[in-house]
Amino acid sequence: MAFLSPLFLLGALAAAIPLVLHLLRREPDTTVRFAAVDMLQHAPVEHAEKRRLRELMLLALRVAALALLAVAFARPFLSSSLAGAATGATVIALDTSYSLSAPGRFARAQQLARDAIAAAPRGHVVGVVTFADGATVVQAPSSDRALAASAVDAAGVGYGTTRYRAALTTAADAIGGGEGRIIVVTDLQASGWDTGDLVGLPARAQVEVVDVGVPPPNLALTGVRVSGDRLIATVRNVGPTARDVRLRLTVDGKPAGEAVGRVDADDSTDVPLPAAKGTSASIAVDDPEGIQADDARYFVFGESARPLVLVVTNAGDLNRDAFYTQQALLAAGADGAAFDVAGASGAKLSGWDSVTLGRHAAVIVQSTRGLDQRGRELVAEYVRRGGGVLVTSGLDVDAQVAAGAVGAAVESTALPPVTAAEARELAPADVRHPVFRTFASNVATLGLVKFRRIAVARGSSCHALARFSSGEAALLECTAGEGRVLVWASDLEGRENDFPVHATFVPFIHEVVTFLVGTRGRGRDLLVGSLPAGLPAEPGLRTLPGDARVVAVNVDTRESDGARLTSEQFAASIAPRQPAPDEAGSPADPREREARQQEARQGLWRYAILLMMAALAVESVIAARTT
Numbered sequence: 001m002a003f004l005s006p007l008f009l010l011g012a013l014a015a016a017i018p019l020v021l022h023l024l025r026r027e028p029d030t031t032v033r034f035a036a037v038d039m040l041q042h043a044p045v046e047h048a049e050k051r052r053l054r055e056l057m058l059l060a061l062r063v064a065a066l067a068l069l070a071v072a073f074a075r076p077f078l079s080s081s082l083a084g085a086a087t088g089a090t091v092i093a094l095d096t097s098y099s100l101s102a103p104g105r106f107a108r109a110q111q112l113a114r115d116a117i118a119a120a121p122r123g124h125v126v127g128v129v130t131f132a133d134g135a136t137v138v139q140a141p142s143s144d145r146a147l148a149a150s151a152v153d154a155a156g157v158g159y160g161t162t163r164y165r166a167a168l169t170t171a172a173d174a175i176g177g178g179e180g181r182i183i184v185v186t187d188l189q190a191s192g193w194d195t196g197d198l199v200g201l202p203a204r205a206q207v208e209v210v211d212v213g214v215p216p217p218n219l220a221l222t223g224v225r226v227s228g229d230r231l232i233a234t235v236r237n238v239g240p241t242a243r244d245v246r247l248r249l250t251v252d253g254k255p256a257g258e259a260v261g262r263v264d265a266d267d268s269t270d271v272p273l274p275a276a277k278g279t280s281a282s283i284a285v286d287d288p289e290g291i292q293a294d295d296a297r298y299f300v301f302g303e304s305a306r307p308l309v310l311v312v313t314n315a316g317d318l319n320r321d322a323f324y325t326q327q328a329l330l331a332a333g334a335d336g337a338a339f340d341v342a343g344a345s346g347a348k349l350s351g352w353d354s355v356t357l358g359r360h361a362a363v364i365v366q367s368t369r370g371l372d373q374r375g376r377e378l379v380a381e382y383v384r385r386g387g388g389v390l391v392t393s394g395l396d397v398d399a400q401v402a403a404g405a406v407g408a409a410v411e412s413t414a415l416p417p418v419t420a421a422e423a424r425e426l427a428p429a430d431v432r433h434p435v436f437r438t439f440a441s442n443v444a445t446l447g448l449v450k451f452r453r454i455a456v457a458r459g460s461s462c463h464a465l466a467r468f469s470s471g472e473a474a475l476l477e478c479t480a481g482e483g484r485v486l487v488w489a490s491d492l493e494g495r496e497n498d499f500p501v502h503a504t505f506v507p508f509i510h511e512v513v514t515f516l517v518g519t520r521g522r523g524r525d526l527l528v529g530s531l532p533a534g535l536p537a538e539p540g541l542r543t544l545p546g547d548a549r550v551v552a553v554n555v556d557t558r559e560s561d562g563a564r565l566t567s568e569q570f571a572a573s574i575a576p577r578q579p580a581p582d583e584a585g586s587p588a589d590p591r592e593r594e595a596r597q598q599e600a601r602q603g604l605w606r607y608a609i610l611l612m613m614a615a616l617a618v619e620s621v622i623a624a625r626t627t
């Protein structure tokens with residue numbers, strides 16, 4: 001028997017209170033002579049021994065109740081020898097990304113994970129993390145290795161992409177600050193590390209990679225586009241030899257023909273499909289030996305694949321009011337994608353309805369002039385339903401009007417302009433945020449921008465993503481309904497800073513808008529990893545909650561790339577760090593963690609409470625009969 005909080009056992013000293021009171025109440029019996037005592041010989045006489053026994057029972061029950069209460073607070077549990085001998089933790093990080101969906105590949109990964117569990121050091125507790133786009137602890141570190149093996153057996157390959165950062169961070173959190181090993185079972189997809197990724201792990205956490213092996217040759221459908229009355233499918237051949245391909249087209253759920261083509265080794269080709277018209281389509285390629293998840297592609301007719309961004313300005317003339325923002329959005333970003341842009345004045349927007357505004361994937365507010373109460377309510381409703389809005393703090397933006405429009409408690413106060421020598425600089429406060437992922441490897445480039453005039457922005461439901469060199473918040477992220485709201489404490493047109501003339505302006509605008517677009521996706525084309533909660537994380541044709549439109553959900557084609565890492569290249573993206581205090585409140589020592597888990601499973605404190613209540617109930621009955 002062990003206790004999670006043994007100091008509470010000191011509370012058992014309170015059990016001495018009824019004992020002391022019992023001893024103090026004891027009085028010596030006095031002898032009283034009474035001549036007529038013979039007259040009482042037939043009267044009922046209470047037996048002293050019986051009364052003394054009841055008092056002792058009452059005393060014992062009261063002492064027991066107090067002792068059981070102290071034991072319950074001390075959280076008792078039956079400790080195992082393994083828990084007491086635990087000297088570290090081993091966490092298995094099992095890759096469940098769709099690159100392992102080729103026949104037999106994931107079964108091999110599971111076997112390697114089971115082997116790693118069996119080979120874990122004798123004194124280690126063992127846990128399991130599964131990862132793809134994100135990572136999940138499916139079995140917390142425990143001395144019961146059968147539980148870890150069962151978690152591996154229950155895992156399944158999905159449609160997500162490989163993200164090593166999520167896997168290692170989650171596994172490190174599960175280990176805590178003690179000695180530990182992270183065993184990553186993966187196929188070493190090169191796309192699992194984003195450019196500039198560098199993850200810091202506790203200095204005492206060792207990382208080992210178990211390679212599932214080279215993937216088989218694979219055919220992947222990487223894109224679909226419209227050309228006249230035909231669909232054109234792009235097929236990628238990840239293999240050492242040229243291959244013939246056969247594509248099957250389905251339109252609105254009905255077969256619409258086939259097409260054939262040939263793809264050279266390690267190359268892509270476009271295959272024209274039969275002419276077709278409809279609402280939606282799916283294309284499939286025959287590739288029984290390769291990765292299964294990328295053998296189908298879905299498409300929705302009749303809408304641009306690029307999301308439409310609305311920029312609200314004084315007159316709605318983007319060439320005059322928002323030239324730099326417009327050009328940045330129209331330019332291709334780092335991923336080759338761009339946005340469609342529309343302009344509107346505040347007065348024009350106020351005359352729209354929710355359907356018209358809902359056609360826009362994100363809204364940038366550079367002016368609130370003419371935005372009346374109806375317009376503000378319209379934008380606030382747009383945000384509540386999941387829309388994304390960026391509010392700037394230029395001279396044409398009224399802070400109170402903007403706050404009403406986004407439905408968030410945001411305040412903004414303009415500061416006087418400063419000289420060029422006093423100009424402020426920009427520094428991200430959270431480089432892990434999606435807005436700054438492009439700059440992860442070279443954050444210093446953002447510090448080259450000079451801000452001559454800024455606003456002090458704050459909000460009770462906001463937190464700073466970036467700050468100026470003078471300490472004020474530069475970019476706020478605010479909570480408002482189901483949507484996303486960002487507040488930029490300057491302007492975007494170069495009137496108050498020189499941001500538009502820097503090379504970082506276009507990628508910054510793209511990342512901000514991509515974050516705001518969020519689950520509203522790129523037009524009608526979404527990726528599995530960016531779906532709203534509640535929708536199955538798998539490709540297909542879907543109707544989003546609160547949106548009557550049908551959208552195409554496809555896998556991220558980066559996972560189909562056959563490029564692989566070496567173990568050395570994998571290790572190069574890991575930097576040791578000193579363990580930080582555990583913010584989640586879980587113990588860093590694996591022995592303490594195991595003790596907590598055993599105590600939680602056994603719940604012996606509940607039985608102590610039940611026994612205490614039973615003792616008090618019996619005490620009440622005996623006390624009533626004694627008085």
